[in-house]
Structure formats: structure tokens, C-alpha cells
Amino acid sequence: MLWGGRFSEKIDDKALEFSSSLSYDIALFDEDIKISIAHAKMLSETGIISAAEFDIISKGLLTIKQERDSGKWTPDPAKSEDIHSAIEEKLKEIIGPLAGKLHSGRSRNDQVATGFRMWVKKSCLQLISEICNLQNTMLAIAEENTETVIPGYTHLQRAQPVSLAFHFLAYAEMLKRDVDRIKFTFSQADKMPLGSGAIAGSTLPLNREVTKKELDFASVTENAMDSISDRDFALDFLNSCVIGMMHLSRLSEELIIWSSAEWGLAKIGDKFTTGSSLMPQKKNPDIAELIRGKSGRVYGNYISLATTMKGLPLSYNRDMQEDKEPVFDSFNTYSNSLVLMSGMLATVKFDNSAYLEEMDGDFSLSTDLADWLVLKGIPFRDAHHIVGKVVKLAEEKNTNFKGLDLNDLKSINAVFDKTALDCFKLSGCLQRKVTYGSPNINFIKKRIEDFKKELNNYQMHD
Numbered sequence: 001m002l003w004g005g006r007f008s009e010k011i012d013d014k015a016l017e018f019s020s021s022l023s024y025d026i027a028l029f030d031e032d033i034k035i036s037i038a039h040a041k042m043l044s045e046t047g048i049i050s051a052a053e054f055d056i057i058s059k060g061l062l063t064i065k066q067e068r069d070s071g072k073w074t075p076d077p078a079k080s081e082d083i084h085s086a087i088e089e090k091l092k093e094i095i096g097p098l099a100g101k102l103h104s105g106r107s108r109n110d111q112v113a114t115g116f117r118m119w120v121k122k123s124c125l126q127l128i129s130e131i132c133n134l135q136n137t138m139l140a141i142a143e144e145n146t147e148t149v150i151p152g153y154t155h156l157q158r159a160q161p162v163s164l165a166f167h168f169l170a171y172a173e174m175l176k177r178d179v180d181r182i183k184f185t186f187s188q189a190d191k192m193p194l195g196s197g198a199i200a201g202s203t204l205p206l207n208r209e210v211t212k213k214e215l216d217f218a219s220v221t222e223n224a225m226d227s228i229s230d231r232d233f234a235l236d237f238l239n240s241c242v243i244g245m246m247h248l249s250r251l252s253e254e255l256i257i258w259s260s261a262e263w264g265l266a267k268i269g270d271k272f273t274t275g276s277s278l279m280p281q282k283k284n285p286d287i288a289e290l291i292r293g294k295s296g297r298v299y300g301n302y303i304s305l306a307t308t309m310k311g312l313p314l315s316y317n318r319d320m321q322e323d324k325e326p327v328f329d330s331f332n333t334y335s336n337s338l339v340l341m342s343g344m345l346a347t348v349k350f351d352n353s354a355y356l357e358e359m360d361g362d363f364s365l366s367t368d369l370a371d372w373l374v375l376k377g378i379p380f381r382d383a384h385h386i387v388g389k390v391v392k393l394a395e396e397k398n399t400n401f402k403g404l405d406l407n408d409l410k411s412i413n414a415v416f417d418k419t420a421l422d423c424f425k426l427s428g429c430l431q432r433k434v435t436y437g438s439p440n441i442n443f444i445k446k447r448i449e450d451f452k453k454e455l456n457n458y459q460m461h462d
């Protein structure tokens with residue numbers, strides 16, 4: 001135990017087990033060792049401990065790291081409250097009472113806040129690189145499918161034809177915002193609380209700039225009380241996971257419906273599907289379903305920490321130890337989902353052939369005909385009405401647009417000429433779109449090229 005002077009009895013075994021965070025905050029092991037070395041170095045530079053003492057302390061800490069990495073030593077949750085205590089207790093075993101000097105001017109409150117921020121920063125970088133991989137997979141699909149026409153939906157009703165490339169670029173844009181959100185989270189976590197002590201700093205002349213540099217933080221936090229009671233960066237991290245998982249869940253949902261016999265647009269590869277124990281013909285999209293399903297726990301993790309924090313008076317309260325499990329769990333779930341989604345997408349075979357015949361002359365080309373009328377000077381509201389009548393006529397004739405000729409159109413409005421019939425052709429529907437951001441093939445090709453450059457850039461800078 002790191003404390004005990006004023007206690008006459010040892011903590012109850014069950015109470016220690018209940019309160020120990022070691023089983024999970026062991027994930028902060030590497031960060032904690034780095035923090036202790038940096039803190040000890042700063043203590044020696046400011047003359048609070050000697051250079052020789054720093055040497056012994058830092059060697060002791062490195063020995064602990066070696067012993068843990070080689071499996072020679074495993075911290076024991078039945079003995080220690082958390083990873084910070086476990087390491088300090090172990091240091092005492094190795095170097096004796098000098099270990100007691102390490103904690104000068106330091107509290108586990110600023111220690112845990114610092115280690116947790118370092119862990120969040122590291123994890124942000126990993127997530128960004130995993131998102132980039134997934135975006136690259138999407139761009140590869142887009143590149144092959146700039147002319148693959150599929151129905152675009154609103155309200156899950158056919159709206160207008162789009163391309164598969166356009167659809168996947170929509171997801172790539174969503175993921176770009178996910179990266180931006182994670183970069184913001186990184187910048188929030190990149191402020192160092194170490195040197196804040198338990199609540200109000202220290203009477204020792206700690207040089208926070210030294211530890212900031214050693215631990216590679218962008219700046220130091222401004223207010224010691226805020227520093228140790230702030231978990232906003234963890235909530236930003238959890239929120240990044242929430243929105244990122246929501247995007248993956250939407251894509252999963254599409255892959256699931258697209259692989260149904262009714263849709264028949266996508267076939268997920270065998271490596272990422274499973275069979276049924278009863279129905280021999282089945283191939284189930286379980287991985288996509290699980291990504292969709294696991295978004296639930298990631299949402300829950302956000303609510304869990306937001307609820308833990310909401311009633312806490314300043315400053316540190318032990319409740320805050322509940323911050324780590326949701327964050328670790330969301331990271332693992334999101335990171336695995338990103339990797340699996342990328343692997344799975346790379347195996348998907350798309351086939352729009354069933355749609356091509358049927359979408360030729362489909363009513364989802366109605367807006368193109370209305371636009372044609374607008375270019376002839378007809379007010380859009382009237383154009384909308386006229387095309388509505390064309391649709392009605394086709395329905396009465398039990399056909400789609402393809403079954404109508406110029407006379408049919410003229411029977412509804414004299415303004416029609418034979419160029420109007422071009423609007424009914426599926427081929428050319430993408431190129432007819434001229435606005436920036438539409439599925440026009442030239443725009444899409446350009447966007448893919450630009451996107452690739454952007455990906456290179458943000459991978460390089462992080």
C-alpha cells in the first residue's frame with residue numbers, strides 16, 4: 001500500500017478487490033513507467049533528488065519493465081490498488097526506500113490523468129491509420145465502379161440512379177469526418193496534467209516544461225484542479241468511437257440488405273461469412289451484423305462515463321476510476337470493427353447486372369425529365385406536375401418510361417420533342433448530372449484522385 005501511516009488496520013480483502021483497477025489499468029503500464037522516468041529526471045534536474053538517485057530510480061523502473069515484458073513479473077490485483085501502486089511497490093522491492101522519493105510532488109491523481117491522456121493519444125493515432133486503410137479499400141472499390149449504376153434511395157424508395165463509386169465515396173467522406181473528430185480528440189488529450197499534484201500543484205519547484213517535453217505533450221494544463229478532475233478528453237474519445245461505429249453500422253446494414261437474394265447486389269467472401277447449422281444453403285453476413293450490433297455497447301460506453309461524471313463535485317473522486325473500462329472497450333471494439341470492415345469489403349463482389357435492364361426507363365429517371373422541361377422554360381412546379389402525368393400514363397399502360405413514345409409525351413404536353421426521350425435512357429444518366437458533388441463520372445474520378453492525395457497527407461503528418 002502507498003498509504004497507511006494513519007491507519008491501524010489493513011484494508012478488507014473484499015474492499016481491496018472491489019476497488020482495485022489493476023486488472024484493467026495494467027493497460028497503462030508503459031505510460032506509467034515513462035511518466036515515472038520523466039518525473040524522476042525532472043526531480044533531479046531541479047535538484048529535488050540527486051543525479052545518482054535518478055540513475056538508480058530510472059534503472060529500477062526499466063528493470064520492472066523488462067521483468068514485466070519477459071513475463072518474470074506480473075502485478076497482482078490482490079495486492080495492489082492500481083498499476084501506479086503496483087509499480088511503485090515493486091520499485092521499493094528492487095531499490096529499497098529510495099523508491100519513496102519518486103512520488104515527490106506527485107499524486108496518483110495527476111499521474112493517472114497523464115497516463116490516460118498518453119494512452120488516448122496513442123490510440124487516436126492507431127484509429128486514424130485504421131480508418132485510412134478502410135478508406136483506401138473504399139477508394140479501390142470506387143475506382144473500379146465509377147460507371148456501375150445502382151439505384152439511389154431516399155426513404156428506402158428508389159430515388160435517382162447513382163453509381164457504386166458515388167455510394168462508397170459517401171462513406172469515405174463520412175470516415176474523413178471521423179478522422180477529423182479523432183484529431184480534435186488528440187489535440188484535447190495533448191495537454192499535460194503532470195505537476196498538478198493531488199489538486200493544487202506543489203510547493204516543490206517542479207518544472208512542468210521538462211516533463212512536458214520528455215513525455216511529448218503539446219502544452220501543459222492551466223489549472224491544477226481542472227487538470228485532475230477533467231475527463232472531457234475521454235468523452236471526446238468515446239464520442240469519436242460512437243459516431244465512427246454509427247457509420248460502420250450503417251454500412252454493415254447496407255451490406256446485409258445488399259447480400260439478400262431480393263437485392264442481389266453484393267456477395268461477401270467466404271472468409272467473412274458463416275453458415276447455418278441447420279440450413280445447408282445459408283451464407284450469413286455475421287461479421288457485418290456484429291459490427292452493427294457492437295455499436296450498441298460503444299454507445300453504452302459513452303453514456304456510462306457521461307453518467308459517472310455528471311454529479312461529481314470538483315475535483316478528483318474515486319468514481320472516476322470507472323473512466324477506463326468504457327474507453328478501452330470502445331477502442332477495442334471500434335478498432336477491430338475497422339480492421340474487419342476493411343478486410344470484409346475487399347472480398348465483396350458487386351453485381352448490378354440484374355438492375356441494368358430494369359432500371360432502363362425506370363421512374364427513378366423522372367427528375368431528369370422534369371429538369372428537361374425546366375430547361376424549356378417551364379416552371380419547375382408545373383414540370384413536376386407534367387412528369388407526374390407521364391408516370392401515371394405509363395402506369396396505366398402497364399409499362400415504364402421505355403414503353404412510351406413521343407406521341408404519348410405530346411398527348412400530355414406539346415412542348416415535348418424527341419430529345420426528351422433521351423432522359424429515359426439509363427446509359428448517360430450519370431453524365432447528365434452537371435453539379436459539383438454529383439455522381440458525374442468525371443467528378444467522381446477527380447474526387448478519387450484528390451482523396452488519395454488527402455489520405456497520403458494525413459497519414460504522413462500523424
Ligand code: ARG
Pocket residue numbers: 021025081082108109112318320321322
Ligand atoms: N486507480 C485510480 C484511478 O484510476 C488512480 C487514482 C487514485 N487516486 C486516489 N486518490 N485514490 O482513478
